[in-house]
Amino acid sequence: MSFIRVEANSDFPIHNLPYGVFSTEDEPRHRIGVAIGDQILDLSVIRNLFTGPFMSGNQDVFNEPVLNSFMALGHNAWREVRQVLQKLLAASEPMLRDNMELRARAFVPQAKATLYLPANIGDYxxxxxxxxxxxxxxxxxxxxxxxxxxxxxxxxxxxxxxxxxxxxxxxxxxxxxxxxxxxxxxxxxxxxxxxxxxxxxxxxxxxxxxxxxxxxxxxxxxxxxxxxxxxxxxxxxxxxxxxxxxxxxxxxxxxxxxxxxxxxxxxxxxxxxxxxxxxxx
Known part of the structure; x- marks a missing residue:
C-alpha cells in the first residue's frame, strides 16, 4: 500500500508504476514521471535517491525529456529503479512520505499535466x-x-x-x-x-x-x-x-x-x- 491515495478502481496502484513523459503549465520542460494514483512522481526531482549499483552513476537519465537513455541501461537498472520506487512510495517508508517540501516538488496531479510520446521512436x-x-x-x-x-x-x-x-x-x-x-x-x-x-x-x-x-x-x-x-x-x-x-x-x-x-x-x-x-x- 502507498501513502499516496489510490482509488480501488485506479489503473495506477503501487504494483503498476508505469513510466511516461509530461509537462505542466508552470514548467513546460518535458520530464520523466511515474504514475501513482491520480499523481505523477517527477523522477527528475528525486533522481539523487537512486543510489544503487546500477543507477548511482546514471541518475541523469531522469533529467532527459524521453525514456530512451533509461531504457538503454538494461534489465538490472530497470529492476533496481522499480524496487526503489516501490520502497519510496510505500506507506511505511518516511523518506518521501514525511518530507513535505520534497513531496510538494516531486508530485504533480495528473489532471494538470500534458502527456507526450514516452520515447523517441526510430523504428517499429x-x-x-x-x-x-x-x-x-x-x-x-x-x-x-x-x-x-x-x-x-x-x-x-x-x-x-x-x-x-x-x-x-x-x-x-x-x-x-x-x-x-x-x-x-x-x-x-x-x-x-x-x-x-x-x-x-x-x-x-x-x-x-x-x-x-x-x-x-x-x-x-x-x-x-x-x-x-x-x-x-x-x-x-x-x-x-x-x-x-x-x-x-x-x-x-x-x-x-x-x-x-x-x-x-x-x-x-x-x-x-x-x-x-x-x-x-
Whole structure:
C-alpha cells in the first residue's frame, strides 16, 4: 500500500508504476514521471535517491525529456529503479512520505499535466501474431478458403511501420486518402477511405539493442523488453486491399499509429503471465 491515495478502481496502484513523459503549465520542460494514483512522481526531482549499483552513476537519465537513455541501461537498472520506487512510495517508508517540501516538488496531479510520446521512436515493426485476427483479415481480402497464408504457421509475419507518424493518445487523426478499387471491372479511384479500421494491439518498447548482424538469442529476448503500451494500428482497409500485393501495406497503414502515454514495465506484468497457446498447423 502507498501513502499516496489510490482509488480501488485506479489503473495506477503501487504494483503498476508505469513510466511516461509530461509537462505542466508552470514548467513546460518535458520530464520523466511515474504514475501513482491520480499523481505523477517527477523522477527528475528525486533522481539523487537512486543510489544503487546500477543507477548511482546514471541518475541523469531522469533529467532527459524521453525514456530512451533509461531504457538503454538494461534489465538490472530497470529492476533496481522499480524496487526503489516501490520502497519510496510505500506507506511505511518516511523518506518521501514525511518530507513535505520534497513531496510538494516531486508530485504533480495528473489532471494538470500534458502527456507526450514516452520515447523517441526510430523504428517499429508491426507483427501479425493473432491467428484469429490474421484469419479475419484474410477473409476480408481473399475469402474464407484462402484466409490464412501458409507462411503464417511457420514464421513471425510482420512489416516495418512508419515511426514518424506514431502519435500519443488524444492526437487528432485525419482520415486518409488513397487509391481504392471498389469494382474489379473498373479502374481504381482516388478518395477518402470508407473502411477506416480501429485495431487494439499491444506494443512493446525495446531497451538495449544488438550489434548489426548479431541476433539476440530467444532465451535472452525478455531481458531487452522494457515495457508495454496500448496501440491503435489505424488501418484503411479499402486502400490496403488494393495496394498490399505484392509488398504489403503502405499508405493504408502509415498515416497514424496511436499509442498510450504510459509504459507499463514488464516487471508489473509478471503476475499475469500465462502459458503460450499450443501451436498447431
Amino acid at each position: 515493426t508491426d507483427f501479425y501474431s493473432s491467428r484469429d485476427h490474421a484469419t479475419n483479415v484474410g477473409i476480408m481480402f481473399r475469402g474464407k478458403d484462402n484466409a490464412l497464408m501458409p507462411n503464417w504457421l511457420h514464421l513471425p509475419v510482420g512489416y516495418h511501420g512508419r515511426a514518424s507518424s506514431v502519435v500519443v493518445s488524444r492526437t487528432p487523426v485525419r482520415r486518409p486518402m488513397g487509391q481504392v478499387r471498389p469494382n474489379d471491372d473498373k479502374p481504381p479511384i482516388f478518395e477518402a477511405s470508407k473502411l477506416l479500421d480501429i485495431e487494439l494491439e499491444m506494443a512493446f518498447f525495446v531497451g538495449p539493442g544488438n550489434s548489426l548482424g548479431k541476433p539476440i538469442p530467444i532465451h535472452k529476448a525478455e531481458e531487452h523488453i522494457f515495457g508495454m503500451v496500448l496501440m491503435n494500428d489505424w488501418s484503411a482497409r479499402d486502400i490496403q486491399k488494393w495496394e498490399y500485393v505484392p509488398l504489403g501495406p503502405f499508405l493504408s497503414k502509415n498515416f497514424a499509429t496511436t499509442i498510450s502515454p504510459w509504459v507499463v514495465p514488464m516487471e508489473a506484468l509478471i503476475p499475469f503471465v500465462l502459458p503460450n497457446p499450443v501451436q498447431v498447423s
